[in-house]
Amino acid sequence: xxxxxxxxxxxxxxxxxxxxxxxxxxxxxxxxxxxxxxxxxxxxxxxxxxxxxxxxxxxxxxxxxxxxxxxxxxxxxxxxxxxxxxxxxxxxxxxxxxxxxxxxxxxxxxxxxxxxxxxxxxxxxxxxxxxxxxxxxxxxxxxxxxxxxxxxxxxxxxxxxxxxxxxxxxxxxxxxxxxxxxxxxxxxxxxxxxxxxxxxxxxxxxxxxxxxxxxxxxxxxxxxxxxxxxxxxxxxxxxxxxxxxxxxxxxxxxxxxxxxxxxxxxxxxxxxxxxxxxxxxxxxxxxxxxxxxxxxxxxxxxxxxxxxxxxxxxxxxxxxxxxxxxxxxxxxxxxxxxxxxxxxxx
Amino acid sequence: xxxxxxxxxxxxxxxxxxxxxxxxxxxxxxxxxxxxxxxxxxxxxxxxxxxxxxxxxxxxxxxxxxxxxxxxxxxxxxxxxxxxxxxxxxxxxxxxxxxxxxxxxxxxxxxxxxxxxxxxxxxxxxxxxxxxxxxxxxxxxxxxxxxxxxxxxxxxxxxxxxxxxxxxxxxxxxxxxxxxxxxxxxxxxxxxxxxxxxxxxxxxxxxxxxxxxxxxxxxxxxxxxxxxxxxxxxxxxxxxxxxxxxxxxxxxxxxxxxxxxxxxxxxxxxxxxxxxxxxxxxxxxxxxxxxxxxxxxxxxxxxxxxxxxxxxxxxxxxxxxxxxxxxxxxxxxxxxxxxxxxxxxxxxxxxxxxxxxxxxxxxxxxxxxxxxxxxxxxxxxxxxxxxxxxxxxxxxxxxxxxxxxxxxxxxxxxxxxxxxxxxxxxxxxxxxxxxxxxxxxxxxxxxxxxxxxxxxxxxxxxxxxxxxxxxxxxxxxxxxxxxxxxxxxxxxxxxxxxxxxxxxxx
Numbered sequence: 001x002x003x004x005x006x007x008x009x010x011x012x013x014x015x016x017x018x019x020x021x022x023x024x025x026x027x028x029x030x031x032x033x034x035x036x037x038x039x040x041x042x043x044x045x046x047x048x049x050x051x052x053x054x055x056x057x058x059x060x061x062x063x064x065x066x067x068x069x070x071x072x073x074x075x076x077x078x079x080x081x082x083x084x085x086x087x088x089x090x091x092x093x094x095x096x097x098x099x100x101x102x103x104x105x106x107x108x109x110x111x112x113x114x115x116x117x118x119x120x121x122x123x124x125x126x127x128x129x130x131x132x133x134x135x136x137x138x139x140x141x142x143x144x145x146x147x148x149x150x151x152x153x154x155x156x157x158x159x160x161x162x163x164x165x166x167x168x169x170x171x172x173x174x175x176x177x178x179x180x181x182x183x184x185x186x187x188x189x190x191x192x193x194x195x196x197x198x199x200x201x202x203x204x205x206x207x208x209x210x211x212x213x214x215x216x217x218x219x220x221x222x223x224x225x226x227x228x229x230x231x232x233x234x235x236x237x238x239x240x241x242x243x244x245x246x247x248x249x250x251x252x253x254x255x256x257x258x259x260x261x262x263x264x265x266x267x268x269x270x271x272x273x274x275x276x277x278x279x280x281x282x283x284x285x286x287x288x289x290x291x292x293x294x295x296x297x298x299x300x301x302x303x304x305x306x307x308x309x310x311x312x313x314x315x316x317x318x319x320x321x322x323x324x325x326x327x328x329x330x331x332x333x334x335x336x337x338x339x340x341x342x343x344x345x346x
Numbered sequence: 347x348x349x350x351x352x353x354x355x356x357x358x359x360x361x362x363x364x365x366x367x368x369x370x371x372x373x374x375x376x377x378x379x380x381x382x383x384x385x386x387x388x389x390x391x392x393x394x395x396x397x398x399x400x401x402x403x404x405x406x407x408x409x410x411x412x413x414x415x416x417x418x419x420x421x422x423x424x425x426x427x428x429x430x431x432x433x434x435x436x437x438x439x440x441x442x443x444x445x446x447x448x449x450x451x452x453x454x455x456x457x458x459x460x461x462x463x464x465x466x467x468x469x470x471x472x473x474x475x476x477x478x479x480x481x482x483x484x485x486x487x488x489x490x491x492x493x494x495x496x497x498x499x500x501x502x503x504x505x506x507x508x509x510x511x512x513x514x515x516x517x518x519x520x521x522x523x524x525x526x527x528x529x530x531x532x533x534x535x536x537x538x539x540x541x542x543x544x545x546x547x548x549x550x551x552x553x554x555x556x557x558x559x560x561x562x563x564x565x566x567x568x569x570x571x572x573x574x575x576x577x578x579x580x581x582x583x584x585x586x587x588x589x590x591x592x593x594x595x596x597x598x599x600x601x602x603x604x605x606x607x608x609x610x611x612x613x614x615x616x617x618x619x620x621x622x623x624x625x626x627x628x629x630x631x632x633x634x635x636x637x638x639x640x641x642x643x644x645x646x647x648x649x650x651x652x653x654x655x656x657x658x659x660x661x662x663x664x665x666x667x668x669x670x671x672x673x674x675x676x677x678x679x680x681x682x683x684x685x686x687x688x689x690x691x692x693x694x695x696x697x698x699x700x701x702x703x704x705x706x707x708x709x710x711x712x713x714x715x716x717x718x719x720x721x722x723x724x725x726x727x728x729x730x731x732x733x734x735x736x737x738x739x740x741x742x743x744x745x746x747x748x749x750x751x752x753x754x755x756x757x758x759x760x761x762x763x764x765x766x767x768x769x770x771x772x773x774x775x776x777x778x779x780x781x782x783x784x785x786x787x788x789x790x791x792x793x794x795x796x797x798x799x800x801x802x803x804x805x806x807x808x809x810x811x812x813x814x815x816x817x818x819x820x821x822x823x824x825x826x827x828x829x830x831x832x833x834x835x836x837x838x839x840x841x842x843x844x845x846x847x848x849x850x851x852x
Contacts, residue, residue, distance in 0.1 A: 031513070033512040033513055035500065035512070036496035036497065036499070037496065038492055038493035038496045038497070039493070039497050040456075040469070040472070040473055041454065041455055041456075041465075041469045041472035041473060042457055042458065043457075043458045043459075043460065043462045043463060043465065043466055043469070044458065044459055045460060045463060046460050046463070049460075049463055057513050080466055080467075081464075082464045082465075082467060082468075083466060083467045083510075084514075084517060085467065085509065085510070085515040088515060088564050091564070123565060123566045126566065163678070163681065165623070165627070165630060168627060168628060169623060169624060169627040169628075172626045172627055173624075173626075176626065196408075197408040197409045197410055198408060199408050199409075199410035199411065199680045200408075200409075200680070201628065201678055201679040201680045201681070205616065205617075205618070205627070205628040205629070206628075208616075208617050209626045212617070213626060223612065223615065223656065224615055224616050225617060225619060225656040225659045226656075249406055250406040250408075252402050252404045253404065253680070254679050254680065255680055258618045259617075262618065265617075294401075295402065327402060329395050329670065330395060330668050330670035330673070330738050331665050331666070331734070331735070332735070333665075333731055333732045333733045333734055333735060334661065334665035334733050334734070337661070337727065337729055337731075341658070341726065343727065344726070
């Protein structure tokens with residue numbers, strides 16, 4: 001088994017990095033690409049890279065799927081992990097050779113930790129899960145074990161970069177694939193990240209997805225910014241309380257306010273139901289006085305909407321004016337447009 | 347650029363005060379040393395908005411707030427006009443260093459050293475980034491025609507599309523970059539490089555039953571695929587029919603290359619109002635541009651954007667991307683400003699304005715009634731004034747995003763290295779902030795069915811943006827680019843005209 005592993009993983013290719021002269025590759029005629037004379041942005045490749053690529057082209061053209069091809073892709077990925085063609089060919093090898101998916105996952109984890117910003121790693125992982133999941137789909141214990149190991153790996157990745165877009169996108173895919181919406185461990189993991197940095201908007205976004213896209217408690221296909229009567233009232237209440245509690249920690253944190261507003265809309269609640277809460281961050285807003293105190297521009301923004309909702313155009317307009325004049329001047333063009341929205345009743 | 351006018355506006359300094367230009371008029375200033383040296387700042391017209399932290403800040407410290415504070419700290423010295431080594435105009439804004447940037451771009455198209463190996467699968471992007479940036483800077487790029495043709499040919503696959511290099515799998519992003527590069531250099535020989543029939547077949551093979559596109563065979567499906575696909579189809583005037591081999595093919599002929607694309611885009615709008623790369627992810631600036639660009643190609647934005655997206659939420663989210671004092675845009679809530687979002691977010695505003703400022707389609711029922719939409723029932727007001735701070739963005743770009751060393755080029759933010767990617771998208775953002783676009787009214791006589799992409803070709807008109815304070819020198823206005831295709835409009839027109847004249851694939 002160990003020998004087989006070496007044959008597949010970490011075994012390397014060639015003799016001292018060279019494929020030419022290595023008997024294992026004698027039967028392959030490398031395909032060298034000659035760049036046109038005027039080629040733009042042509043890269044001066046290292047000899048190792050250029051040689052490996054020329055062998056890769058040959059085995060790809062021959063549609064060869066073999067342990068040595070797998071090792072060749074590992075060799076190239078080591079030199080350039082951002083090569084989608086190599087990754088897709090690697091996946092084809094894994095599937096053609098029917099390799100244990102979890103072995104490939106373990107190998108991928110090591111590569112991923114060294115290449116945080118890489119795109120291809122995540123699509124590769126996606127393909128592996130697509131292939132692997134059917135084999136465990138009917139076994140809840142296996143799904144749960146797999147979810148736990150994935151969560152552990154994701155925690156390591158996110159510890160390096162808490163807002164890594166690829167990691168979070170993959171995580172939302174995984175939740176959908178494995179049906180982790182109502183998995184308390186998933187919600188707990190996200191809560192821990194929000195607790196650690198209440199401004200981590202990626203974590204907030206993931207929470208919104210977990211809670212409001214749960215197929216057992218939502219209407220599939222409902223736009224994210226539309227009300228969904230299938231969401232239980234208790235869930236809406238719970239999430240409103242959560243958002244309020246987190247906003248209190250840092251009232252100028254837009255993530256919390258976007259979440260709060262999103263929950264209100266999703267739950268079909270009036271924005272005015274949080275008027276008292278929002279008003280707690282704005283004191284002394286009086287026409288003509290201009291000496292109000294604002295602890296959160298997002299609260300003032302929401303208040304403007306609340307006043308408009310209640311038909312108090314004067315107060316809505318005052319809120320928007322003060323945002324543009326004093327509290328959030330960089331967005332004055334937007335606040336002025338919002339004032340025009342009041343005029344047309346939009 | 348007019349270096350003369352810049353000299354004039356330069357902040358008075360001991361050396362210029364000593365110059366004997368008009369001694370008699372300078373007398374009062376010369377005697378009043380305190381006014382002269384102590385009050386230098388008032389000479390430069392820099393609103394305190396761009397020199398001080400925002401008025402509302404929370405005391406709670408987290409990783410996010412530390413990164414944000416660090417960025418403000420890094421930007422302020424570039425925004426306050428106090429670097430003696432830099433020549434500012436009267437607004438405290440340095441000039442656009444065209445020469446150095448152009449030199450940097452030429453170099454980026456030349457032979458790249460071995461450490462660029464990570465770019466081995468994205469060389470077409472270097473072509474697009476550099477050529478587009480040069481075009482905006484007024485550099486003639488037709489001298490690159492032959493080189494672009496040779497390079498593009500070496501990357502085209504018989505199965506259709508272009509890969510990241512010779513004998514690499516065709517990819518949506520690299521095909522987009524190559525097609526735009528060929529359009530940038532222009533000319534029949536360049537256009538004819540593209541094997542349109544193979545391209546069409548390849549696009550059909552990427553089209554998915556849910557409306558979106560994979561980025562390559564077996565690759566991921568995301569909103570980049572939708573935007574790049576729509577751009578390629580419309581520029582090359584490809585037929586919309588699907589091949590029977592397409593995953594989205596329907597025997598009753600009810601599906602075509604664009605069926606369901608708008609619905610796919612709609613599924614990418616998040617509760618925050620912004621757009622994610624795939625459904626259910628976080629709203630992100632780059633994907634917002636892809637979404638709006640794609641919708642703007644499918645139909646007049648007053649119909650397509652309004653019908654498929656929650657516009658008030660989208661505008662709120664886009665507007666929230668701009669920060670002070672930095673002036674630039676961030677890509678996501680609670681992330682940092684980055685020069686590239688000058689395009690990805692800034693470039694959304696002309697499309698939003700086209701959506702809001704049309705008297706015809708806005709909020710009306712011109713949109714396809716058969717689709718599931720989130721239609722706004724009330725009319726939204728037009729955006730008569732700018733929805734974002736053009737001054738802020740231009741300050742961020744000219745003060746913070748230019749590499750002021752010999753290297754040249756444009757960058758993410760102070761402390762980062764310039765690169766071709768940022769050079770392109772920072773300049774695109776500058777261009778869009780310096781111009782105003784207006785789109786013809788939608789043609790009400792043809793319904794939406796007739797105005798699907800390929801048939802409708804609304805005309806965009808562009809003017810320099812002249813309202814409000816202009817903080818840059820006239821010579822620093824870069825050339826306008828088409829709000830959707832992100833290359834100059836005449837190149838878009840030329841390539842479309844060329845392929846419109848074609849019958850079939852010959």
